[in-house]
Amino acid sequence: GQNIDQPTEMTATEGAIVQINCTYQTSGFNGLFWYQQHAGEAPTFLSYNVLDGLEEKGRFSSFLSRSKGYSYLLLKELQMKDSASYLCAAMDSNYQLIWGAGTKLIIKP
């Protein structure tokens, strides 16, 4: 079956760095997406990886290893506004997204 695993909740301190891991199993693979979702709001797109390696976008970076079925989202210089859920989604061979349940990130001062 198709499956995405990511931690349910993580806590980090303002100004620190946090890494959110995601493992996936899909029928075929056409890319890995990360979205941010604040409570009560819609998900917003953060990053897309289809090739192995690290993609950097300001304070956020995303890494992919296709051979290991593994990705992580790295958030640097954490700010209070980064408190949100982070959703990992893998695109299968039919170009459908398989979604993880999300990781709730709590930032403490």
Next chain:
Amino acid sequence: DGGITQSPKYLFRKEGQNVTLSCEQNLNHDAMYWYRQDPGQGLRLIYYSQIVNDFQKGDIAEGYSVSREKKESFPLTVTSAQKNPTAFYLCASTTLGDTDTQYFGPGTRLTVL
């Protein structure tokens, strides 16, 4: 100002009533999607459409219906056959053939009393 709109943001209905949620986009996107989000679960696909007048069932289509008469619009009807309709409903759209990144509307929170 391009984007995806959903209305209303909050919707209350009595059990046994059908209700239609609207989704409109002016991004000229080809494909549109409806998801349902429940606490502690990933997004689940209800229906999607890649072209006007055509749509496909997702993983949890039972109790829902859609139409795609115009490229810009993809309304979702939650019928009385849906056993547990209270949820957060999200509409998304994308241009096919690139990264297929999906962009979301603000969502409609439906509560059935």
